[in-house]
Amino acid sequence: MSDLDSQLAGMTHHARVDPGPGQKPGDRPTSNETDSSTSVDKALRYLFQPGVGDGALVVVGTNDSGEGLIAEAGRTQPQTLPVGAVDVLLDVDAVSGGEEPGPKTASTASGHRSVDVPGYGTYRVAAFDDKGTTTVYGVPQNSVDSALERTAYTTALAVLIGVLATALLMAVIIHRQLRDLRDVARTAREVTDLELGEGEPELALRVPSDLAMPGTEVGDVGASVNRMLDHVGSALDERYRGTEQMRQFVADASHELRTPIATIRGWADLTRPYRDELPAQVQTSLGKIDSGAMRMSTLVDDLLLLARLEAGRQPTKENTVDVSALLLELVEDAHVLSPEHEIRLDLPPDALEIRGADDQARQAVAIVLTNACVHTPAGTRVHVEAELGEESDAEETVIVRISDNGPGVPEEIRDTVFDRFVRGDAARTRAEGVRGGSSGLGLAIAAGLVELMHGTVSMTTSDAGTVFELRFWAA
Secondary structure (H helix, E strand, C coil): CHHHHHHHHHHHHHHHHCCCCCCCCCCCCCHHHCCHHHHHHHHHHHHHCCCCCCCCEEEEECCCCEEEEECCCCCCCCEECCHHHHHHHHCCCCEECCCCCCCCCCHHHHCCEEEEECCCEEEEEEEEEECCEEEEEEEECHHHHHHHHHHHHHHHHHHHHHHHHHHHHHHHHHHHHCHHHHHHHHHHHHHHCCCCCCCCCCCCCCCCHHHCCECEHHHHHHHHHHHHHHHHHHHHHHHHHHHHHHHHHHHHHHHHHHHHHHHHHHHHHHCHHHHHHCCHHHHHHHHHHHHHHHHHHHHHHHHHHHHHHHHCCCCCCCEEEEHHHHHHHHHHHHHHHCCCCEEEEECCCCCCEEEECHHHHHHHHHHHHHHHHHCCCCCCEEEEEEEECCCECCECEEEEEEEECCCCCCHHHHHHCCCCCCCCCCCCCCCCHHHCCCCCCHHHHHHHHHHHCCCEEEEEEECCEEEEEEEEEEC
């Protein structure tokens, strides 16, 4: 644009100071040359000189009319500008004739403007007012605009390529720099996939030593992760040892308690033939001793069984168990023991058989069924059903479903209902008979027995009732 303004300044200088043949530099129209036609001719005379640039134009306007010429390549004479182009150019603000710029005058001092000329594009123009006559000189700006546009596109493309290249380079650098951190994260993910909730914990995974050297960000993180894993491993080992000691204590105590309890029950049984001859208070005491010893014996047996199940020392047999017959017997017993409940049984026409031990399957189902009758109010409907489940790994399953429309399992124990010593009743006691005291071991034993037969047990509960589902492998 500076070069274009210099070109325009040179053009106006030569046109006004050195107008051409027959004129002296600095001449001004005389008094007899002030008519409009003479002024127009003198102003336009510049375009007839040789060497005028292609596209240069001059427009002269008076109060009466306006006229303009444009030099075009390939033509010996300048061409007349259309009236619309002349009118647009004459609207440019003019400077007074006494402020003629020299060849080096800047655009801000010379009053240069950029104007869109209809049919010819953008022009850089300068306008002068000479005693009522407006003269406008212009040179085409299209080449400058094209150069600016190309420069803008080239710059934008270069910047875009630079940004993309920088982003790609930074992504590669960051990816390489974070490779070690990803290895540390992979170790952490592998630790989270370990089964540490059951059995003896084995937490041998550690971040590699070359990634756990303090002094760098990754090294500090790796060393901290290793220290954390050491502490967690120590805590898990300590917990496992404590659990094993407690399990061993329960098993040993249960085993040792069986003999004295059996002795108490035996001596109490010896008094049965003579109880009618004893005072009423003694009879009541002996009855309490007998029932307490029986309950204690049941509790000790449950503790011993649970300890064996958790230690994996309870054997099982891969026999065929008729679930249909087993459920018929258990429901008949439940009708006798819980006459206040409405118990219904639904079985398919064909007998259902599972793989496992008869006594273990019977005990697991009996615990869940008894639990449904004991922990629901009188009049509750208990529904027992069995059906073939969907095939899994080309093998069929048998589903035993026990549901009731009772109040549901309390919300505070729903997540731990299959844990040891979890009870829904706050007093932890119940009445005699089928509603004997609750130890909180039943469902834990049922879950252990079902898992021993490679099955699963689950529960869903709400205020509308509870559903227990025991899934066994079909025979």
